[in-house]
Amino acid sequence: MPVPHRMPPNASAPAGRVRRRAVLVGGALAAACGVATARQAPLLLRFSHVVAPDTPKGQMALRLQALLHERSGGRIRVEIYPDSQLWGDDDEMEALRLGAVEMLAPSLSKFGMAGVPEFEVFDLPFLFRDLAQVRRVTQGRVGRELLERLGRQQMVGLGFLDNGFKQMSAHRPLRRPADFAGLRVRVQASQVLGAQMRALGARPVVLPFGETQRALATGVVDAAENPLSNYLTQQLAPLQPHVTLTQHGYLGYAVVTHPRWWKHLGRADRALVRQALDEALQHGNRLAAGLDQAALATLRTQPGVQVHMLGTTDRDALRQAVQPVVEQFRRSVGPGLLDAVHGVIGDAA
Template sequence: MVAAWITALPRSPRVLRRTALGALLGAASGLARAAKPAVLLRFSHVVAPDTPKGQMALRFQALVHERAGGRIRVEVFPDSQLWGDDDEMEALRLGAVEMLAPSLSKFGNAGVPEFEVFDLPYLFADLAQVQRVTQGAVGRGLLQRLGRQQMLGLGFLDNGFKQMSATRPLRTPADFSGLRVRVQASRVLAAQMRALGARPVVLPFGETQRALASGVVDAAENPLSNFLTQGLAPWQPHLTLTQHGYLGYAVVSNPRFWASLAPTDRALLDSALADALAHGNRLAAALDQQALATLRRTPGVMLHQPAAAERAVLRRAVQPAWDGLRRSLGPGLLDDVQNALITG
């Protein structure tokens, strides 16, 4: 019932949801205590169940149920049913939820700016390159840094590469001129859009469809699975396959909750999550291809494939985003990431 109350609350202004978080935290905790098993783990996320993240969360839930015999219960809340983009991290810190999988772009504003490296345009060529970073020493170091902000980093999940959608094709920097583009709250993403002549507009993911429908924004960047499951085609008929940026997630938990678990329970959850993440990462590439095939058959959707020369022009145009991040973070992390891409 508490989840239903929160879902019914207006999404903006953000202060309303933050006020609701404080007011309903006690009620939510009370209801959870009244009916919880030995361990109750609430897993909240903001996308649809049939996305890589949605499927990963459901696989994690099923594996825990199977291996714990019902003694540990995982409740999954998709589509911002429990907490939205703008308040889920605060909910985690306050103990109103035990597990999240926020977009990597969100951690910069949450006090871990090193994660903004994942927002650099044209950094990765494919998911194999991404995993050289996330599954290696660089990724482990980044997860450890989340402890500075009262989050325990547990693993990375792929969603895929972002494409541009708008009411016109976006093949050249001139095509972006003057467009209001929805982005996540990331300095790198905002710098990227400004370099292209567009105006970045920061909005929670759950508000994207409404913003496009009402004309608050003109364009957006999304992996194909998100574009499809959010039903953006009626307002964004032109989909340009720019493959310009990566979108992934980090699974995080509340450190106090994790520390409160018995060692055997932590081991069980760690094992189930590792298997669920492997499943989600396998799905990411497959669902991306399925979404592309579906969109090719969708009436009214026009797909555009920039030529190699057009992609090179776009890559040069967004160089200021690279320069800005190198100035703010220093060369160390960028060098580590690029070395990981080379050495594998």
């Protein structure tokens, strides 16, 4: 049974910028002073993420918490801060670099803007047909090499986690490129995602995940792309009653920590954390497909929500409209990575 995660004293309200910066400075000073005696002491692992506890990422974090509590006899304590309670999209990586948090699971889109553009391959539209293809990439040689490249930006990549495929939500069906014309669409900070929306005639608006609901409610944006589990947990149905099953892109995460904290761990603790995390990731990945199907079933019976399927002609038209984005990525990163991915998933480049 998962051990309840501890909340910060003021978890009911967003932390202020002043408080956050104070924590960042404190974490940096603590790291600079050294942690040589901590190997035999109780170990704290703060895990911050931006989604709800009942998503694949939230459940993965809870499983990690429970496994480490059980296998360390309570010595390793995992504190989980979901829903951007501690850090949001805009500052979680800075918090990791400065030692104010030990573990994150940012979306793969964020790593491109953080200096590892190869991760933008996961943002390419219509690249993967299903999660089986994704996992052939993330669980194989290509995935391992991508995680190793995070070391260039002072991160240790520990594994991949699925969420699911993104669908479109708006005030109207979005079946064809013409339906996107002029819409302001919330996207993550990704050059590929921005270019994709512009190719469809829409205007990309980069916003942190935690601000999406308010932006839709106030008209800052007109549409959004999300896996169905996020659509439900963020309660977007009253704001975006039309859901079009475009399945145009994949949304996943990479679990990362800082090299300083990872090296600080003793060999036994490092092995314990890695084994527990591997099992937690397997748990989260098993949940991802099931939650997606359950979310779709819920949406089909939810009053006021209309679910739209894409026909072959419409899907081909969308794919053709965004093809220039794929070629742009191939030129900017080099053909080798994209060719390697196509080779793994069995599709022709």
